[in-house]
Amino acid sequence: MTRKFVGSKEMLAALSFGLLVSCATGQNIPSTTNPASRVLLSIERVEALNPGKDNEESAKQLFGEPDMKVTDPEPGIGDVWLYFDPGTKATRVSLQFDSKSTILLAAAWFVRGNSPEENLKTVIAKFPNAHFKKREAKQIVPDYIPDEAYLEDRKLGVQIEYYQSNSRVHSITWTAPKTQN
Amino acid sequence: MTIRIRPQPVPQLEIVLFDSAFDQSRNLARILGHELAHIAYRDLSAQDHDDLLAALYRFEFNDASGKKIYIRGRNKFVEEDGKLSPTEDIANDIEYFLFDPKRLKEVTPTAFDWIKMHFGANFKLERVIK
Numbered sequence: 001m002t003r004k005f006v007g008s009k010e011m012l013a014a015l016s017f018g019l020l021v022s023c024a025t026g027q028n029i030p031s032t033t034n035p036a037s038r039v040l041l042s043i044e045r046v047e048a049l050n051p052g053k054d055n056e057e058s059a060k061q062l063f064g065e066p067d068m069k070v071t072d073p074e075p076g077i078g079d080v081w082l083y084f085d086p087g088t089k090a091t092r093v094s095l096q097f098d099s100k101s102t103i104l105l106a107a108a109w110f111v112r113g114n115s116p117e118e119n120l121k122t123v124i125a126k127f128p129n130a131h132f133k134k135r136e137a138k139q140i141v142p143d144y145i146p147d148e149a150y151l152e153d154r155k156l157g158v159q160i161e162y163y164q165s166n167s168r169v170h171s172i173t174w175t176a177p178k179t180q181n
Numbered sequence: 182m183t184i185r186i187r188p189q190p191v192p193q194l195e196i197v198l199f200d201s202a203f204d205q206s207r208n209l210a211r212i213l214g215h216e217l218a219h220i221a222y223r224d225l226s227a228q229d230h231d232d233l234l235a236a237l238y239r240f241e242f243n244d245a246s247g248k249k250i251y252i253r254g255r256n257k258f259v260e261e262d263g264k265l266s267p268t269e270d271i272a273n274d275i276e277y278f279l280f281d282p283k284r285l286k287e288v289t290p291t292a293f294d295w296i297k298m299h300f301g302a303n304f305k306l307e308r309v310i311k
Binding site: 051068070073074077080082085088089090091094096105106108110111112113118135137140141143144146147148150152159161163165168170171173175176 | 241
């Protein structure tokens with residue numbers, strides 16, 4: 001597949017303004033914590049969560065205190081907890097909660113190098129009952145067409161993010177199952 | 182008129198330049214440096230990608246609607262559009278490393294250090310025309 005990088009940013013800036021607006025909201029600088037005790041982060045632990053049923057308390061029992069907590073990084077997002085790989089600031093697990101009910105809305109596992117989940121076929125095989133629909137990432141800046149794409153089954157509540165150029169998986173996200181795909 | 186460039190070693194990717202890129206008021210080398218930086222970002226290994234996001238103070242998470250959100254851990258950027266996405270941020274940072282390193286070092290020293298470490302202190306654009 002041919003991907004294009006478009007020079008002369010100003011030329012396309014006006015056309016792309018609508019796409020930019022959703023990402024241009026202000027954010028407060030988050031602070032990180034240093035959890036005294038850290039459980040081992042694993043995809044199995046993330047899979048054990050039930051978005052739509054679990055809440056902040058049950059997530060804390062499973063994962064411990066997060067490395068970073070942010071409220072409304074964009075309006076209406078709610079509470080976001082991030083867990084980093086030890087000794088890094090790289091997100092390994094992200095959890096999103098409803099601010100009022102504290103119910104878990106989404107749990108994501110970020111795949112790191114040399115793990116079986118890097119392989120798209122391996123990850124797809126984890127969900128034999130899924131009926132995935134492909135969605136390409138939206139273009140955010142005028143001079144760069146993104147490589148990322150998503151396989152989604154909203155009925156099942158699963159999303160696989162991968163790079164189209166090399167089929168490498170970047171993340172897997174679980175949400176509460178929806179009634180319609 | 183448009184000019185299409187297929188940079189090696191990823192010839193399946195293209196940089197497309199439009200007329201205004203050749204305006205006398207523009208620095209064509211700087212534009213090319215910026216666009217090539219997008220390709221360099223895409224070519225990073227998973228580990229380097231993580232390291233770079235950390236250097237840029239970008240913390241990613243996926244929300245329930247399927248949207249990817251990067252929480253920004255800093256407010257100063259060499260160019261305002263760097264706030265919009267990590268790829269634009271790093272393309273700007275590499276552009277400044279090549280053409281205005283003093284400014285990058287002032288604004289985002291961690292990005293300066295990462296680029297220097299990753300690409301080397303002698304990292305620069307070369308004139309290679311085939």
